[in-house]
Amino acid sequence: MSSSSRFLARFFSSSSTSTQTLTLTPPPQFNLSTITDLANLRQWPKLRSHLHSLLSNPQTLPLSVPSFFHSLSSSFLPRSSQSIVADILILSLLSASDTAAAVDAFFRSGHYRYKLSTFSLNPLLSSLIKTHHLNLAQSVFNQMLTSRKIAPNSITFNTMINGLCKSGKLTKAEDMIKDMKAWGVSPNVVTYNTLIDGYCKRGKMYRADGLVKEMVGFGILPNSVTFNVLIDGYCKDGNLKGGLKFFEEMKRQGVEPSVNLGEKRKMDEANGLLNEMLEKGLVPNNVTYDIIKDGMVEKGFVPDIDGHLSNSAS
Known part of the structure; x- marks a missing residue:
């Protein structure tokens, strides 16, 4: 064999090898037989995992919902x-x-x-x-x-109430409580917290207060979320006394606060609350001082709150 023949033989041999190496595997697709087999064996977790892996794989051929249901029904x-x-x-x-x-x-x-x-x-x-x-x-x-x-269950109703509240449809959201009861589903603390939050975000604190009384009347106890939403609502509404009232009630009931009245976005309100309390001769307890002080320090101020506390006690 001539040198040129040997070169061509090597070229086509390497080309053939490269072609085999680059052979693409077909993209994954929905195989109804696999799905029906898993369903027939009632292997629901495996079926869910199978569908999830297919749908999460960007290489999977797009699912045709109409075709899927047609095949499934057959x-x-x-x-x-x-x-x-x-x-x-x-x-x-x-x-x-x-x-x-x-x-x-x-x-x-x-x-x-x-x-x-x-x-x-x-x-x-x-x-x-x-x-x-x-x-x-x-x-x-x-x-x-x-x-x-x-x-429907409570999650169904609470989800819809949340959506209505976010869209400002508070009356419709509140009417959902009647629908819940008609379906034999009892409103819970999440239901009322969602409604209260909706009214607080729109400054309708009078209605938020009414809902708190209503939930307590039905034997549903407020939790930390309830109090935190109310405290936040009152602070934003400029009614710092109202916020402090619920903060004190929160402590009285032994509920741990997760709202910091002195966090950055409430710094002006917290500072104003402290000044107003001191001007009126009110003596906040150590917990109230600590909340305001921690927030102000975080903001970069170093207030002489400890001095105020000592002077007030003297």
Whole structure:
């Protein structure tokens, strides 16, 4: 063999090897047989993990929700198992941050009369509200309760109340309490905290106070979140006495505070509160002083609060 022939042989041999090395594997795709096999064995955690890994992989071929449901409805799985698969699919789509496809799956599942659950629908409502799609969340919620007859729980209602409060629809949010009771769901401390926070953020402290009395009347005790929201609301409203009143009540009930009245964004209010108390001859206790002092020091001031405390005690 001539030298040129040997060169060409080596060239094509190396080219062939390179071609084999660069052979691309097909991208992962949804295999319904794998899904139905796992569902048939009722291996729900494995099915959820399988769908999540597929949807989270950017190389996976895009899922066609209509095709998926058409194939699922034609499978050998009983309707109850198909419903669970649809439930898990919606949750997996949300985990992959594909809220649009999850909404599509919700509405299409109704065409196949799949019975979904709050397992997937509560996260769907939450995702819609976080992405500022309250109207769409209300459509999903209304269909849940009417044509789909999916029993809501406290998380369902609290999620919707949160969305309504964030959108300033406080009356509608408060009306949800009546709907909760009609469904046999009891409002809880989260329900009232959400409503109270909504009113506080809009400076409607009189209504926030009314809700506190209402929740206590129903035997629901305020927690640290309740007090912190009220203290924050009163400070922002310029009613520092009101904030201090709830702070003292918080301590009286043995609830640990997590709101710092002297944090940076409340420094002016905290300093004003201290001056006002001292001018009126009021003697705040050590805890109140410590809260204000710590915040002011963090801000860069070094107040003579200890001196004030000593003078007041003398």
